[in-house]
Amino acid sequence: MSVEILKQGAEGRLYLGDFKGEPCLIKERFVKKYRHPELDTQITRQRMKAEAKASGRCLAAGILAPKILHSDLNTHKLYMEYFDKAKTAKQLIQEIVASQAEEQAKKSLLEFCTRIGGIIGKMHSNHIIHGDLTTSNILIDPKGGDYDIVLIDFGLSHYNQATEDKGVDLYVLERALISTHSEQPFLFENILAEYRRTCGKDEQAVLSKFEEVRARGRKRTMIG
Ligand SMILES: Nc1ncnc2c1ncn2[C@@H]1O[C@H](COP(=O)(O)OP(=O)(O)OP(=O)(O)O)[C@@H](O)[C@H]1O
Ligand SMILES: [Mg+2]
The missing domain is CATH 1.10.510.10 (Transferase(Phosphotransferase) domain 1)
Structure with missing residues (x-):
């Protein structure tokens, strides 16, 4: 199966996927081999949590941001609303x-x-x-x-x-x-x-x- 990649960088990649049958955007963060593994996991999780939290806070305040559909801290993937025409x-x-x-x-x-x-x-x-x-x-x-x-x-x-x-x-x-x-x-x-x-x-x-x-x-x- 081919995936449509929106962005591929050193830090991670963004691609189109689905969550519970709904199309969404997946933002995956890569493991950084040069960092101490524990520190790397900690930083990655912290960034994923920050991203999910702030999106939710914005939406609650009436500021538009992608809805976070799912956050998988083990695979470092955030599943979010995709604005396809943006x-x-x-x-x-x-x-x-x-x-x-x-x-x-x-x-x-x-x-x-x-x-x-x-x-x-x-x-x-x-x-x-x-x-x-x-x-x-x-x-x-x-x-x-x-x-x-x-x-x-x-x-x-x-x-x-x-x-x-x-x-x-x-x-x-x-x-x-x-x-x-x-x-x-x-x-x-x-x-x-x-x-x-x-x-x-x-x-x-x-x-x-x-x-x-x-x-x-x-x-x-x-x-x-
Ligand atoms: N929810 C979305 N809907 C549509 N396009 C998106 C969405 N999220 C990101 N994009 C597109 O993908 C690009 C990269 O996304 P984003 O800024 O989240 O990643 P990044 O800059 O690689 O992240 P980071 O700086 O956290 O490593 C954006 O500039 C935008 O063009
Ligand atoms: Mg960016």
Whole structure:
């Protein structure tokens, strides 16, 4: 039987399969031979648990994420809802830039950033820290003439009220946008504008933490 592989990497692979007769996506993590076996098992299990927990928390808070259908800690496989028509935010941004006239592209991107900022704000106001916010970990699922935004890849996520962790989450996203979408330097500030409106009462504290993390990042870059 042939399996359709979505992604094959050093860390693991994603492929289409089924759970109790329903089609789903299987995310399998590989054993890392270079790591101590016990430590490797511990890290893998921790990431799988984090992924399942955060997806559930998001869904409970009204934030879209794949439903986790089953988690097999022994074979390191997570069975989850598959969004078959979705593309990543990275792909969408690149398509908008390639296919629309400059003015229109900017307008579409700004609308898109507003949606993303709102969702990240909502996620943080529910104290969910994603841990790896990049445009490859945000899916766009077309819905009629509109689209849904689905957050994925929660292996590095955790639950924490600390403003520091939220600030780091934003910083990771800013770095990812700068490196992946350097031609559109305005994306992050527009995401942040909507984030401020939705992230809740500790908005100011999170933003000052973010500035602090950013300053630390700059210092590190300067030192090398
Ligand atoms: N539930 C899903 N439905 C549709 N496509 C998905 C889904 N989950 C992942 N994908 C696609 O597969 C890609 C890789 O998935 P994911 O980000 O979860 O794995 P990863 O980056 O290899 O994980 P990790 O960083 O935890 O090792 C995504 O960028 C996306 O294109
Ligand atoms: Mg990913």
